[in-house]
Amino acid sequence: MEPLEVVFHLRTPVALGFPWINFDALLAHVRLKEELGERYYALPTKVPMGGAPDVPIKRWRDVPVASVSIFEPEPELQLFQFFKRGDLPFPKGKVSRARGFFKDFYLRVAYAPVQRVRFYCTGEREEVERLCRKVPALGKERNIGFGFIRRVEVREVEQEWGLVKDGAAMRPIPVRYLKRWEDAAYLAYKPPYWSKRSVDLCAVPFTRVELAE
Template structure:
């Protein structure tokens, strides 16, 4: 228990010293990631508010970001420091105004990734016999799900300038296993748009939306609707992305026209 408390105190101290994020005006915008390599995924979509949250964590903690506890949500402990470094997106209740990833084309593939011990530069190891059947150097083959998308599109409503800075300074790739070449970026395009397509567009949900926010819907499932998305406590009955949905009047639902795979129609 003391170890966990020490970790929380260590990261809280760093966060308190980080300067606050300076927000500008909020407006609807679109981001298009031009991909150099396919996107490796562990879920059907990538949440944009979670992506921005990771970039803010990198901006806050620097190299210490890479030793953050992976299954401990420390954001509630950051208190005032957390309030000064929030995701720069419009928020309604617990829902950020941002779509999930829209892959173009959206085709799911499966491949095999292999891990094996690399013998190069191993002559200086104190351990002369390496076990590859078990332990840290165990060799294995693992099935990997990927999407060979040429573009990945997001819609959001927030501070486009701050979002652009965070992406350009800290984003190395999109999706899982970017360290081995998945999700490499070729270019990122930022575009202001007239309408807010971050929650609902063309009568369909653009992200998981709790059914309590919806006047009409034709499908529902238990989904994580806010970060951290791995925490079961953040799961509720939601309209899934792509399902027909009409928001209640108080949430400002829109009926905009969006083309196939998120491309706007003229």
């Protein structure tokens, strides 16, 4: 496995529901779609799984060596407001779109007007690149045009920066694996990120840390 830098060049801003995107989770999402095929879109409920799909990423202890997203240039978040209308067969006659079954929803989403999203990881270059090329868009609200990708670049770098770079945490790292840390919060640090079993007291990304031996 090689230390890699992955850069997504964007066509449209990225909508966010969380401060960052986990790179290993992005690859796992693509792998899951490959494994399930059309069933990925047709299931009435979530798929019962024993764990997240395997991804071509190195692990340090039980932490994936893959950074969270680095937005460039550093964004000042903006707010986008829109109405979400159900894709429903409307009956004949008048219907109220302000209340009831056919009600329109007024939504707000934070977005980052950035040009690039950068990640670092240590992994199998060919497979990482293959999976990245299957990602059409990043972030939330992709169905209305956010986060569209123009192109992706994957290249080798001289050091492993998926965990720590220049003394700063590049992803959530449990404090029990650290010698020193600047700030900590309870965060999911490994897949599946939706599971409470993946949550621990972790160093917050982009704060100062020192790994324990």
